[in-house]
Amino acid sequence: MGAILTILSAALMTAANYYGHLYFLNWFALLPFFYYIYIYSPEINYRKIFLRGWNLGFWILFFSANFLYYSIKLYTAAASITVILLLILLFSILSLIYGLFFIIYFYLQQKLFADKSLSAFFFAGCWTLFELARHYLFFFFPIANPAYTQADFSSFVQLAAVGGIWLSTFILIFVNGLFFQIIFQKKFKKIIILGLIIILIFGFANYREQSRPVSSYNNKQKIEIGIITSEIDQQKKWSADQLQANIELTLKAASKLNQTGLIIAPETNLTFDFGSDKYYRQNFLDRVAAELKTPIQIGSLAAKNTGSGRYNSSYLISARGEIVSRYDKNLLLYFGETYPFKDLLNKYTPYYFSSLNAGHEKKIFKSQGLKWETVICSEILYPEYVKVDRGEVDFIVNQTNEAWFQDSRLLKNIMWQAAVFRAVENGIPVIKTGNKSYNGIIYPSGSYQKVNPGTNYHILNFEIPDSK
Template sequence: MLVILTILSAALLTAANYYPDLYFLSWIGFFPFLYFIFILNKNELNYKRAFLAGWNLGFWILIFSSNFLYHSIEIYTEASFFLIIFILILLFSLLAFVYAVFFMIYFYFQQKLFAGNQFNPFLFAIVWTVMEVVRYYLFYFFPLANLAYTQVEFLSFIQLAEIGGIWILTFIMVLVNALIFKLIFYRQAKNAFVIVLIFLFIFIFANYRAEIVSENTGQFLADQNFKIGIITSRIDQNRKWNLSQLEQNLNLTLDAASNLVGAELIIAPETNITFDFHANQKYREKFLNKIAAEFKKPVQIGSLAGRDSISGRFNSSFLISPAGKIISRYDKNLLLYFGERFPFEDTLNKYIPYNFSSLNAGQQQHIFKYKNFKWKTVICSEILYPDYVKDGSKNVDFIVNQTNEAWFKESRLLKNLMWQAAVLRAVENRTVVVKTGNYSHNGIIYPLGNYEKTISGQNYHLLNLNQASRKAFKKPFFSDIIN
C-alpha cells in the first residue's frame, strides 16, 4: 500500500513536468502519501517508518523528474539497458536519502512541538522547503526535481518567484497541499480560511506586479525596434559531430544572413560550430571571412574550443562582429556532471569502451556587449541554477540560453524542464529570456512569465523584444484556475 500510494503521489506531483497544463495536480499531489502515513498508519509511525516513507517518496519523485538521464548515459557509455537502469536506480536511491532524513526531522519536531503527535501543515511546509534548499546546495550537480518548476502555466502564482524564487513557490505549494489534506481528513474548517487568504494574496500580488512590470520593465528595449534572430536545429547527436555534417552545420549558420534580415543580433544554439573554433585556424578564418562578407549584424555561435597554453577544451560561446572579428567569448562555468565533467574519469575509461574526456570549466561570468545593449549568456544546464543566473542580471537588457538537448533524444520531460527553468528565470529576474537550441523548445519568455515559442520544423525565427517589454499580463483573477 505504501509503494502504491507513494507512486501515485509522486506521479501527481510531477505530472505537469510532462503536461504543463496539469499544474493543478501538484497542489493535491501529497494527498495519497499523507493519507497513508498520517491516517492509515498514524499509531504505527516511528522514526524507522518515517525514514522509509521519506526515502520511498523521494525515490519516485526523482524517477519521474529525471528519467531522461537514461538517454545520455546510453549515448555516452553504449551500455546495456539493464546496466543503465541499475546505475539510475543506484543514483536515485542515494539521492533519496535527503528525503528520508527530512521525514525523520519532521517526525521529531512533530512529536516535540504538538500535543497528540498531530500533523502540522506549517511545520511540514517549512521542513520540506529547508530540505529542498539543503538538497540543492548539497547536490549542486543535480538541480532537478524541485516542485516549483511544475507551475509555469500558473502565471499568477509564479509572480511570487520575484521575491522568493523557487523556494517561496515550493513552500506555498506544500503548505496548501497540507492545509487541504487537514481540511478534508481532520475536518478543521479554519484551514479553509487560510487557503483562501493564500490564494487572494497570490492573485492580488500578481495583478499588482503585472501593472508595474508592464510599465517599467525593459525601458531600453521599449524605445527601440529591437529584434533578435535565433537559429534552431534538429540534428541528431549521433551525426552532429560527423565530418560529413560539418559543412551543413556551418551553412545553417551562414544562411541566417539572408533568412534573418532585420535582426540586430543573431544567436545560434550551443556547439553549433562543430570544430574547435580556437585551435582550427583554417576553418575559423574561412568562417569569419564569410561572416564579414554576408552579415550586417553580430552573430553569437557556440563551439567546444581550446585556449592558448591551456590543455583541453571549453564549452564556449563567441560573439562575432559583422566585420568577422571575435568581439568576446564566454566559457561555460557550471559543467554538467556525466555530460561535460566525469568524476573518476580514469576508472571509467578503464572499464567502459567510451573514451570519457572532461571539459574545462570557465572561471568567471561574462556580459556580452554590442553598441548600446548588453546581455548575459548561460549555456544549457546553467539555466537550472537560479543563483547563478541572477548574479549580474540587473545589469543586462536580456538573458540568452543556448542549448543542445539532442543528448536526450526526444525526451518530453527534459525539454519541458529546460523551458520551465527559463520561464522561472525570466520572472525571478524580471527580464526577457531568449532560448535557442538543438532538439529543444525555443523562443522568447517575457518578464511576467508568458512566452512565445517558435514554430517547430523551422530553422530561423525573428523575435521582437520591444514587444516583450510591453507585453501585457492578460490573465485576470482566477483565470489561471478556470482555464
C-alpha cells in the first residue's frame, strides 16, 4: 500500500508536465504520501523515512525525466535495456537527496514541535529550501520543480513576477499541507488560511492586470517577428542527404517573412559547421543577401578559429549577408551535449561519448532598433541565467531542437512551461522556435500564442515601449 500511495503522489505531482490543463492535481498531489507517512504507517525511524523519501524522489524523477531515454539511445546507439538500467541508476542516485531531505525535515520537526503531526507552513518552507538546494547542487538536472506544472494556471503564475518559481513552489506545497490538515487532521480553522491564499492568488493577478498599462507603456511600438519551425526527425536532420534540404527549408520559409523586422530559425537549423565550412557558409550568406530583406538568426554546431571542438551557436546575419553577432551556448545539457566522466565512459564502455564546448559569455543581439537576448534550448530552464534588464532588451529568444528526445510530449511541455515562467519573471516576451517543439510567443502576463506545426513559417505580433 505504501508503494502505491507514493507512486500515486509522484504521478499527481507530474501529471501537468504531460497535460498542462491538469495543473490542479498538484494542489493535492502530496495527500497520498502524507497519508502514508502520518496515518497509514506513522511509526517510523530515520531509516524508514529516508527510504520513503528516496522512493518518492525516484518516481518524481522517473515521471519528470524519462525523455532522456531517447537522447541517450540516439547518441550512443546502446541497447534499450542498457539505457533503461543507466536511467534507473541515474534516478536512484539523484533521488537520494529526497531521502536526505525527509530525514532533515523529520529531525527538525521533532526538535521544534511538540506536536508530531504535519506542520504545513514548516514543511512548505523546508521543501522550498530543498528545491533551491537541489537546483544549485544538481545544476545539471534543472527539472522536476513542481512550480512549473502551474504554467497554465494564469492567475497563479503571476506570483512569479515577484517571487519566481520559489514563491510558487512554497505556496503550492503549503496548500498541499493545508488540505491534509483540514481533511485528515480535522484542523478546520486552516480553511481561513486557505481562503486567504486564494484571495492572494486571484487578488494579485487582478492587480497585475489592472496595473499593466503603466506610463512607460503608453507609447508602444508594434513589432512583427517571423519564426521558422520544423518537424524533422533527429537522424534524418543530421544525415548528409538532408544538409541541402535544411538550407532550402530555411531560405524558402524566410522568403515568406520578408515583411517582418527579424526572422528567427531553430537551434542548429543549419547542419553544416557555420564556423569552419567556408564553402557552405559563403553560399548561404550570398543567398541571404540575394533573397532576403530582413535579418535572420540561425543556429549551427560551429567551430572557432582558436582551439578544437565545436559550440552550439546562434548567429545573427544581416539582410546584406554579413555576420553581425554570435552567441555560443554557455550551459550545456548533460546527457545530451556533454557527459560527466566522459573519459571513464569511453574507456570502460563500448560506446563513444563526446561533448561540445561551452561558451563563456552572454550576448545581446541588436538589429534595426531591436535588442534581445538569446538562450539556446535547455538554458531556458535556469531562472538565474535567464535574468534580463527590461531596459536593456525587448524580448528573449529561445531556439531549440527537441528532436533529440523523439517526439516527447513531456519534454515539449517542460520546455514550454519554463518559457512561460521566464516571461513572467522578466516582464518581457519570450519567443520560442524550434524543431519538434512547441513554438510561439509567451507574453509578460504568462498568456501565450502557440503556432500551428503544420506550417514552417509564422508571424508573431507584440508590442514594446516605443523608447528605452
